[in-house]
Amino acid sequence: MQNSSLDLARLAAMDTVEATRLLKGVRDAALSGRRPAVGPRADISESWERMLRNGLDPDRDQRAGVLPLEEIERRRLTSPLVEVLPVLRESLVSIAEAAQHIMVVADTEGRLLWREGSAAVLRKGDSHGFVLGADWNEGLVGTNGVGTPLVTRRPVQVHSAEHFVSSHHTWTCAGAPITDPRDGRLIGVVDISGPLSTMHPATLTLVTSIARLAEAELRNRHFASLDRLRTVAAPLLARLTGRALAVDVNGWPAAVIRTAPSGRLSLPKAVRAGRLWLPSLGMCTVEPLPGGWLVRADEENAEPVAAGRVVLDLSRPRQPSVTVHGTSGSWAHELSPRHAELLYFLARHPDGRTAAQLAQDVFEDPTRTVTVRAEMSRLRRHLAQILAHRPYRFAEEIEVELIGPEHPGDLLPHSTAPAVRGARRGRV
Secondary structure, three states, X not given: XXXXXXXXXXXXXXXXXXXXXXXXXXXXXXXXXXXXXXXXOHHHHHHHHHHHHOOOOOOOOOOOOOOOHHHHHHHHHHOHHHHOHHHHHHHHHHHHHHOOOEEEEEOOOOEEEEEEEOHHHHHHHHHOXXXXXXXXXXXXXXXXXXXXXXXXXXXXXXXXXHOOOHHHOOEEEEEEEEEOOOOOOEEEEEXXXXXXXXXXXXXXXXXXXXXXXXXXXXXXXXXXXXXXXXXXXXXXXXXXXXXXXXXXOOXXXXXXXXXXXXXXXOOOOOOOOEEEEEOOOEEEEEEEEOOEEEEEEOHHXXXXXXXXXXXXXXXXXXXXXXXXXXXXXXXXXXXXXXXXXXXXXXXXXXXXXXXXXXXXXXXOOOOOHHHHHHHHHHHHHHOOOOEEOOOEEEOOOOEEEEEOOXXXXXXXXXXXXXXXXXXXXXXX
């Protein structure tokens, strides 16, 4: 599919009937394998390609069973989204009602956990399956403002026939993913949806801004929890003679002693009290604290233990990870989208990449070296003794295994990096 000249402002300026006719023509051409005179937007095009590859029927309205009320309530209570629901409601519900929209909040599986807004539009949403507990995963219902942002990890607006499944063509929606700043995990998506006549290009900007506001609320709560942990840990650290850190459950330091302050300490998913090997510190002793862990470095083995093998696993689009195998055990770390990109490029180029080359790979702009160096610095704090620099590369003595998805088109679907998009289309 060719690059598109379509944009949201142009669609919004059109008559609803005219815009729908144009988008249906683009969609029909794409589904039949023809080259449309005007191509779809990049996010829409890539979503359609995923749907065609997975065999989703574009003319069949597929729906999974709605979750029972007990399961909806359980997910609400255990989701980090419940912490930011007041922010979302205060910021969006009144606007949604005035604009004849509804606001929905979904978890990482695309299940709708909350929905509020115009009563009239809520009734229309019922006919689309926009009900509490419904599954709006992209793989089930096609391109949409809930499921597609969960795959791409970017805000997406989907209008009329940009929806892959034809039964949703009378609907417009804009959704933005919400990421927990405490651990970088995707925790859900907020979406505003309504009839075609309510489409406005600024809706996507609004939803994106509110998602960032929700993330800021989580960040403020995080700072408050670190302050509480620091109060508990400070007297304990003062009695110790060696290097030690008090970190929260996500590895963020609240207090340190006899070691340089650093960013987040990468911890295994399942941390237990006792002896633990960390790539950045070597052997450590870990003890529980209220709201975190006390980590004491082994002074007799101050040097980090050498790693022998690294597995970069990109086979699960939403959960890229790196596993480090060393002489004293193994350690796994879930990667942020940007760090997954950078490690992918290094795995593909064993001779290394300069900051300018990585900037070209990621941004198609070799001048953006400051951003690249900052991200590589964070990565090297997590992966000490594994990553070398000048140029950036995996250390020579380390065996690197790259596990990609079953189909190249599913490689890092969140990524807009030109080199990744090329690999998704089979151009290495």
